[in-house]
Amino acid sequence: MTKSPLPALDRRALFRGVGAAGLLTAGGLIVPTSAHALSTSGVQKSLWGLYYYSGAIDGRLGAMSIAAIRSFQADRALVVDGNAGSITQAELVKVVKAVQKALGLVVDGDYGSVTVAAVKKYQSSKGLVADGRSGALTMSKLGVRRVVGTSSSSGKLVVIDQMDTGHFSAENCGPTAAVIALVAVGKTPSGYRASVTGNAKVVQNMRVSCGLSPAGQPTKKSVSYVGSDLTDLARGIKANKGSGSQVTFAAAVDAAAAGKTTILHVNHGKLLGISGANYGHYVVAKGKDSSGRILVSDPGRAKSIGIKGYSRAALLKALQKDRGLIVG
Structure with missing residues (x-):
């Protein structure tokens, strides 16, 4: 101010009030632009698997999805704009592939049922909560870097x-x-x-x-x-x-x-x-x-x-x- x-x-309310219009302008649309492009549902699935998103995989870019995208972008030292454009999508695929490689899986960048099952099995072997999601602790155990250095x-x-x-x-x-x-x-x-x-x-x-x-x-x-x-x-x-x-x-x-x-x-x-x-x-x-x-x-x-x-x-x-x- x-x-x-x-x-x-x-004036705290003025700063805190987001409003639907703010969320819409912040989010934008996900437009596939590369061979590894993800749909909105694909972005949500990857963010869910990496423990950034806990909402429904519904293909809708709502407030929870936008917040998850921003959190991922911040951890990966990307521009924090809430838009899952080609750079953010490529980084999501890169991290999912790193998790799959550490588990000895086929490295395809898809956080699907096979990856979820493998993560659960690994988590159980390490005494972790077996939810199939690669959060900070699971990734640390796997030796996969989650956060880019400050x-x-x-x-x-x-x-x-x-x-x-x-x-x-x-x-x-x-x-x-x-x-x-x-x-x-x-x-x-x-x-x-x-x-x-x-x-x-x-x-x-x-x-x-x-x-x-x-x-x-x-x-x-x-x-x-x-x-x-x-x-x-x-x-x-x-x-x-x-x-x-x-x-x-x-x-x-x-x-x-x-x-x-x-x-x-x-x-x-x-x-x-x-x-x-x-x-x-x-x-x-x-x-x-x-x-x-x-x-x-x-x-x-x-x-x-x-x-x-x-x-x-x-x-x-x-x-x-x-x-x-x-x-x-």
């Missing part, structure tokens, strides 16, 4: 949920965006975890670096306004060995399209297409997706949207104030 005068209403996130656009950042979480979009931006430029703050949640301490430390909370007193505020200003974020980024240059909103959007890391000051309601959600918000933009849309990490919708591509025109329409920050 961006700077606004006190007193202010509690260092792989450095230099990439990542997702952090501001609503999991502790004190002042509803207004922590600024310091959360600053942490995301530093990771994206390869200057990862100490203590950062490559996870959507679990970064409360890092963001609280960023609040202190930005001058928003006194050192050692995260429950208090150093400022008389709600949220943060770009000058605060630039201060925090500089304290963490980064740099921040304020530019116009359009210049920041164009810099993001060119591959630079930028923090954009947007009207969150206009960005999401939610009527009445008229408040300032910070997001981080960097690079483009395969369709040429500019990629944006939204800390206020980390769990429901994560990283999403927007056209230049859509971003310009979401301008809150004519300001942006190029981070280096």
